Amino acid sequence: MAAKRKREENSTTLTNESKQEGEGGTLFVSNLPYTATSVDLQTLFSDIAPVRSAFVVLDKETGKSKGVGYVSFAIREDAKLAIEHIEKNGFVLDKRNLRVEYADRKSDANDSLTPSKPKHPRQPLNRSKISDPLAIRTVSVSGLPVGIDSKVLWKKFRKCNGAEKILQWPLKTESDEEDKTRAEILFSTPATAQEAISHLHAHIFKGSLMSLVLKKRLDTLVKSGNAPSKASRLIVRNLPWNTTEDDLRRLFLPHGPIYSITIPVSPPREEGEQPRAKGFGFVWMLNKQDAEKAIGNTDGTTLGPKNGDSNAKGKERIIAVDWALSKEKWNAEKPKIEEVDGSEGGSDEGEEDNSHDTGSDDDDEGSSESHNSNSEDEGDGELSNRDESDASHDKPQLPAPETGNTLFIRNLPFTATEDELRILFRTFGSLRYARITLDPATGRSRGTGFVCFWNKEDADKVIEKADLLKMETNGDQTAAPEKKNPFKLASILTPDPSSSLAQSLVLHGRTLDITRAVTREEAGRLREEGEKARQKQDKRNLYLMREGVIFPNTPAADTLTPIEVEKRVNSFNTRRQLVRSNPSLYISKTRLSVRQIPSFATERTLKRLALYAIRVFEDEVKNGTREGLSADELKEDEDIKKLKRKKGERPTAVRQAKIVRILEKVDPITGKGRSKGYGFLEMISHQDALRVIRWANNNPTVEPLMRDWWQEELKDILKKEEDVESKSEEQQTKINRIKNRLAELKEEGLKKSQRTLIIEFSIENIQVVRRRGERETTIRREPKAEDVRSEKDLETRPTKKRRVSVTESTIEQKAAAKPINSVGSIIECKFECTTARASFNQLKMSNAFQERRIVIIGGGIIGCTTAYYLTRHPGFSKTDIHITLLEASTIAAGASGKAGGLVAKWAYPRELSLISFSEHERLANLHDGANRWGWRKVACGQWEGRTREKITDDDSKKSLHGRVQAHNLDLPTDLDWIDEGLTHAYEPMASFGDTAQVHPYDFTKSMIALAQTSAPERVEVIQGAKAMSIEKKQLLDNEAERVTGVVYAISDSHTVHIPADVVILAAGPWSPELHRGLPVTAIRAHSIVIEPSAMISPHVLFTSIRDDSGDESTPEIYPRPHNRVYACGPGDEEPLPELAANVKISPDAISKLRKLVGDISRPLREGKVEIEQACYLPLGGPIIGSVENVQGLVIATGHTCWGICNAPATGKAVADLVVGGSLGKTWKLAKLEPRHFMGS
Incomplete structure (x- = not known):
């Protein structure tokens, strides 16, 4: 071994010397x-x-x-x-x-160290490609349709600016064959050629996708050979089996020109069988820059079947796009990846995350891994002249991780190679192997690796040096404190690479972090302990973010359609980004967010589901069919221990079950708003919340259960209604509706739904939760006031004379002793009541001013009706009161001029809608409303159906199925303009006479015109005046303020101040800009006005249209006089513009709305769209009343979509409040006062 190492060192020295030369x-x-x-x-x-x-x-x-x-x-x-x-x-x-x-030195033929490469014969230059003078203004076109001729081709390109002629078509290939899908077009200048490329590249021509590139660029890219550089080749994995080259061409062509596309196929196993794709393909772009752009835009996208391919439905796949390696490189890297992937695991012994993985994307925090590779160290045991017979010898058995010979390395530079790693650690002793772990998806380094020594003593020397480095950097941490310091964080310091102690463990300027490798089982255990420790430290419970999420390539994802999987992953990404952006947000441990709830489900059904899920979960754990909660999850929370049930309270696992509803659309059976399809479950304990989410999330058996429970609820309601002896017509109608609903549920139960519940832990705002808790504490401590009792209490409580306090009695007597005076009750008054909640009837009147000024901010329907009722109030004086209405744009420029104009007794809230409907009738009779603003009674119903799959010329013919279905559903005969074949259900929302409509723009303009007619010199309307601020003055004798005036702008540089004794803020969604703390938000809604191709009956429809994918849309259709139809769609959260005149429309939203209403009605589909518009609706109210501690400020805003409907009642109430000094006994608006919505 020593001799072998010596030969390699000599070889390295020679190489370095040659490099220096x-x-x-x-x-x-x-x-x-x-x-x-x-x-x-x-x-x-x-x-x-x-x-x-x-x-x-x-x-x-x-x-x-x-x-x-x-x-x-x-x-x-x-x-x-x-x-x-x-x-x-x-x-x-x-x-x-x-x-x-x-400069690089040219190869020396006599260089003995580097063998000379064999000389290839010089290839003759293709002068036509390189020196073509026309190439700079010639466009090379590929992907042309096959069945065209030169006339059709020229007809396509002659429209382009500067096109001169077809230079060559068809082009000849290298085998001298004609290729009719390629051509060359000559342009007058390079600029016009480039302009044509930008307009027609990736353009569809007769069903084919064209690719255009400048011929000069093409020749430059392929001048070194017959093809561009292979560095721009991409590999596309996880392709659907029916993917064609044309599919990949459509996907990648928008990102740049393509040289070739290849989809490998497997040879047929049997004779006559079609070759089958292997599930991946190669896309060869012309240059690397376009290839990089293609990777960024296509990696992770979904590639599915073509439109209309019903057999391939649900077979979409998320593709992976990466750089393609040559076959030789792939074969060399594949064994390394398999070895690393098959043997990773391990963790270091520390409880903290002490890894210094700077720049590494290793996911195993606080853990190391064992590398059980079966390959030997290629650098220590490999000779260039090794015999092939050596490969047949058995490889030696590697030591187990417990022996301590294997080390795990973190903080590896991503550019480091295994050779460099081997050379670095060879100084400590003989190595078996050195490996860098690679990411299987990308084939790139993960920033970690392994080295295995022959002798444990050599590994001990490395560990000893690494421990010394850690001690020098972080100090001696062996003696842990008795109690952990919660404010102490894990150190992120790394040893100084320039220090003498660290030099032997530095690679590419990074100090390596080294620990012992452990077994896979030990690594899993330590990783789990680390996760538990981090969860305890996670005060925001972010570890619960992944609970209930179904990711692609998981077993649960196989049971869902790709659209459902993508919906859940997108929700996870959105929630994660939301929590990251706001540190006040956290994940609740007991509150669950439930989505895709069936529309029939109630709060009782949802609560019943939670209790059922807890019980069945435990039963399945006992039977061994489901894994139970872990020991750590079963530990009882401290909050649960402290929680004490009230005396007599029934024990339950569910604290609250809530379904979010549309208050404007009331269900005639339950009397509640229609469900929006999502809600919340508040559990008592975290353990029960885990049981519910793990059993009910994505469980296909949940919807049949909820349907059965809803049928039981309907039967209970039906029994109560039938037990009544004398039934009214309304009760009989309700009984018929319940029976029809039961029949529908029975039919729907035979159909299998593809939508399952999406349950996640809810995101909460700590500030909102605290305010909610403080409010609940205050409510428990304070006695309930008479004016905040619920509407039900007020209606059911027997009339009883209330005891009047001495203070209140004195105030009322003094007020009654004085004559009724305009605005006097809220101007220059003194607070004589003992509470801070002084309403206008508790304020003394005074005649301090000769003329009293009322300023109304907002020229919408609320402001205009308020001006109307002020001028017609008995206490209005045409000599003492002056009304100024300020509008930033024009009268009815916002939602008041672009709404549907529906007026209903059953609208929300009932405190306003009943009075408002009567006022609408009175105003129409008094001022000829039928002609002036289109007042008329209409029918109204809820319609449910589906979209049209394909539009044909025979749609006007009613099919037998459609007539029978319409008869069974009791579809009104006047709804002949709706496609009966698409109808699933219809239900009237109210009796005829309880619903009417007006034209909102005409009604708003008429109201302000009538106000000016009643008092021409006392009502002033200023348009184009944007209110900037409401001026206030501190009162001397208390902490309250008094309104003194309004500042408005008529241009960017000119502002005007007008004095005011009373300010009525009715600016809709712009109201919070003038009074901070108003909880009014804005939502943008799109609408269109259509002139249909046939007569439309006066029948308003609230629709629910479901497409093939199961997504539901709810456009509303309002037929108007003179055969016009108004249709509006769902809203979006586009930011509110500065003025109503600056509202922009979304073409996509308008197009979707036109398609939806056109799909269900032929006259609307064939009709002419006259108006496309958008407006902003104010949400959060309605809020009506005076502001506490701000004398003279009245709020009237937040009416949602019922502004036109409830405007007369609102205007009349504000007039009584301002001019009359108080609200009469007929008004029950206490719960709409601003003090219930804001702090001050």
């Missing part, structure tokens, strides 16, 4: 300006040292500079001095930084 006095200079000459080069370097010669390399064909050159010095030391000078100070010539390195 090559580094003579000649330097290679690159990045030269193309205008530089040989004289410039010699003059420039002569300032450093005497130059023997210098010249710039010229192109043989053009005679111009190639941007490189050579400088030869008299002695080697001068060349070395020049390189050091340039590396230190840089060298600039014509604003270009020169790059300098030693």
Whole structure:
């Protein structure tokens, strides 16, 4: 062994000496300006040292500079001095930084150390390719359809700017055959040729995907041979079996020109059998830059079957794209990868993560691995003249990791090689092998490796030195403290590579981290202990992020469609990014997020599912069919120990079951809003939450169970309704609906659903949770006030005269003694009540001002109806009150002019909708609303169906199946404009007469016009005035403030201040900009107005359309007078613009909406779209009332999509509050006051 090592060291010495001889006095200079000459080069370097010669390399064909050159010095030391000078100070010539390195020495035929390569005969240059003067403006086209001629080809390209002629078509191949899929087109200039490439590359021409590239570029890339460099070849793995070359061409062509595509196939096993693809392919791009771009954009994408291939549905695959290796390199690397992958494992003994894996992507934190390779060290035992017979000898048995001969190495540079690793550790003793672990997916280093010594004593010397390094860097950590310091973090310091102690363990400037390798079992145990220790330290519970997630290539993923897998992975990535972006977020240990809940499920059903999952989970654990919770997971949490049940409280595992609902769409059976398909489960303990998520997540048996439970609930409701002796018409209608619903559930139970529950641990905000806890504590401590009782309590509580306190009685008597005066109740008043929640009826009136000014911010429907009702209030004085309405854009520029205009008694909230519906009727009768703003009664129902698979010319003919289905579903006869064959269910939402509609833009404009007509000199409307701030003044006798005015801008540089005694904030989603703390958010909604091809009946539809993939969309359709149809779709969270006039539409959202409504209705599909628009809806309310401690500020905003419907009631209530001084007994708006939504 010693002799062998000596021969290798001598060989290394000779190699190094020969390398030094090559580094003579000649330097290679690159990045030269193309205008530089040989004289410039010699003059420039002569300032450093005497130059023997210098010249710039010229192109043989053009005679111009190639941007490189050579400088030869008299002695080697001068060349070395020049390189050091340039590396230190840089060298600039014509604003270009020169790059300098030693010139490569040409091979010497007499060199005995390096054998000369056999000389190949010189290949004759293809002058046509290299010196073609037209190549710079010639476009090479490939991928043309086969069945075209030159006329069709020229017709396609003559439209391009600068196209002159077809230079050559078809092109001839190397075998002198014609290739009709390729052509060359000549353009007038290189610029026009490049413009054509940018427009037509990857363009589909008669079903074929064309590829365009400049002929000059093509000739340059292949000038060294008949093909471009193999460095731009890519390998595509995990291809679907039916993938064709055209599929790969469509995927990769947008990223650059393609030279060739190859999909290997296996030979047929039997005669007559079709060859089968091997599941991978090769894509050869023209240059490496395009190949790099293709990897970044296509790796990890999904490649599936072609459209319409029903047999291949669900066979999509996520492909992996990487650089292709030559067959020789792959065969050389494959055994190494298999050896490393088959023997990795291990962990070091520390509880902390003491790995200094700087730059390494090794996933095994705090762990090392054993490398049970069966190959010997290639450097120590390999001779160049080894006989082939040696391969037949049995390889020696490697020592087990317990012997201590094998070491695990971290912090390896990614550029390090196994030879370098072997040379570094050879100084400690004889090596069996040295291996670097490779990532199986990429074939690249993972930053870790193994070395195995023949003698344990040599390995001990390495460990001893590594321990000394750690002690020098981190101090002596052998004596651990009795109690762990929670504020102490693991050290990330690494030993100084320049220190004398670390020099023998430094590779490429990195100090290696070395530990003993252990067995795979021990590595797993230590890894598990490390994970548990990190989980205990993880205060945000981020380790629960992966719980319930189904990743690709897992057994559970085989039971799902690729779309479902992608949905779950995307959710995981989104949640992970969300938690990373906000340190206030954490993963709850007891609250579960449940998605893809069936639309029929209720809170009772969801709670029942949780209890059932806990019970069945434990039964399966006892039967041995499921793995139970680990011992660490079964430890009872400290919070659960402290939790005490209240006296008489029934023990349960579920604290809360909640389903998020659409309050605007009420289910006529349950009286609750329609489910949005997701909800939450709050469990008492973390252990029960784990049981629920592990049993119910992606369990196909869950939906049938929930359907059976929902049927039981319906039967209970049906029994209660039928037990009533005298049934009203409404009760009988409800009974019929329940029976129909039961029949539908029975039919649906025969169909197998492909959608399963997605259950994850919920993300919580620590600040929101704390505020919620403080609010609950306050509510428990404080007595309940009369004005915050629930609506149910107010309706069921018997009328009883309330005892009036002395203070309140005195205030009311004083207020009644004075005459009713406009706005006086909220201007210049003193707080005489004992609480801080002083409402307007508790404030004293005063006549401090001759004229009182009311400013309304917002020219939408709320602001305009408020102005209308102010001018018509009995207390309004046309001499004392002045109303100013400020609108940043124009009247009804936002949602008030672009909404559907639905008016309903059953709308949300009922406190407003019932009064508002009556006011709508009164206003229409009083001001001819049928003609002025399109008031009319309409029918309204919920429609469920599916999208159309294919549109044919016979869609207008009603099929027998469609007529029978419509009859069975009791589809109204006036809905003849809906495709009955696509209908799954229909249900009326209310009796006729309980729903109406208006044209929102006309109604809003009419309201402000009527207000100005009633008081022409007292109502002023200023459009284009954006309110910037509400001015306030501190009151002297208390902590409250008083409104003094509003500042608005009429341009970027000009602002105006107007005084105000009362400010009514009705700016919709822009309201929080003027009063901080308002919990009003914005959502953008798109809508279209269609002129249908046939008459449409006045029947409003809330639709639920499900496509083939199971995704549900819920557009709403509102027929209008004069045969127009308004349709709106779901919203998105695009940021709110500064003005309503600046709202932008999404073409994709409009296109999707047109397709959805067109799929279910032929008149809408064939109709003309007149308007495409978008607006922002204010969410979070409605919020109506005065602001605590800000005298004179009234809020009226957040009405969601029911702004048009509830505007009259809101305007009337605000008028009573502002002018009348209080809300009458008819108003029950206490729970809508701002104090319930904000802090102050």
